[in-house]
Amino acid sequence: xxxxxxxxxxxxxxxxxxxxxxxxxxxxxxxxxxxxxxxxxxxxxxxxxxxxxxxxxxxxxxxxxxxxxxxxxxxxxxxxxxxxxxxxxxxxxxxxxxxxxxx
Amino acid sequence: xxxxxxxxxxxxxxxxxxxxxxxxxxxxxxxxxxxxxxxxxxxxxxxxxxxxxxxxxxxxxxxxxxxxxxxxxxxxxxxxxxxxxxxxxxxxxxxxxxxxxxxxxxxxxxxxxxxxx
Numbered sequence: 001x002x003x004x005x006x007x008x009x010x011x012x013x014x015x016x017x018x019x020x021x022x023x024x025x026x027x028x029x030x031x032x033x034x035x036x037x038x039x040x041x042x043x044x045x046x047x048x049x050x051x052x053x054x055x056x057x058x059x060x061x062x063x064x065x066x067x068x069x070x071x072x073x074x075x076x077x078x079x080x081x082x083x084x085x086x087x088x089x090x091x092x093x094x095x096x097x098x099x100x101x102x103x
Numbered sequence: 104x105x106x107x108x109x110x111x112x113x114x115x116x117x118x119x120x121x122x123x124x125x126x127x128x129x130x131x132x133x134x135x136x137x138x139x140x141x142x143x144x145x146x147x148x149x150x151x152x153x154x155x156x157x158x159x160x161x162x163x164x165x166x167x168x169x170x171x172x173x174x175x176x177x178x179x180x181x182x183x184x185x186x187x188x189x190x191x192x193x194x195x196x197x198x199x200x201x202x203x204x205x206x207x208x209x210x211x212x213x214x215x216x217x218x219x220x
Binding site: 050 | 161
């Protein structure tokens, strides 16, 4: 089974910053690489599928890239509503999560 | 919309049973799988398993011996049963729709289940 390793586990950033979160899969796979955003007390929200395809309604400051086993979520011009925990997922495996906190 | 329901407290060694009622779409759709995902307090997400209208299922290997996921098409809902629970099964349990290639676009609000005597 695939295992996903996400880094960092947490980061502090300011409004307007550019943030990058990385995710590494234990093996290359044809499954979609997805990113989710989760705010406290709520269900995860699907942001990006197939490495780089934004879901409808997701702001363009979110972007995804990568190939093979290495993937990246980038948030440019960080907004107050972006402070949350982000998870990558491929096949039935999730990364450990990255908590984006206010500096 | 998806809505989880079931007991919030289960005794150790007993069976956890949850139901997810789906509205606004049919669980008999060929295009979707129906999934259960859980999140222990303060921790990350874990895929429990999923089921398709055709009867195809996937279960997390680490839980497979204890999990059953089934569909009730007459009531447009699906269910999770997890046997022999321990404190380690305490988590928020989410139901979700997988629209293919293990991409979940709709989630229930989640329900906290505590395994405790």
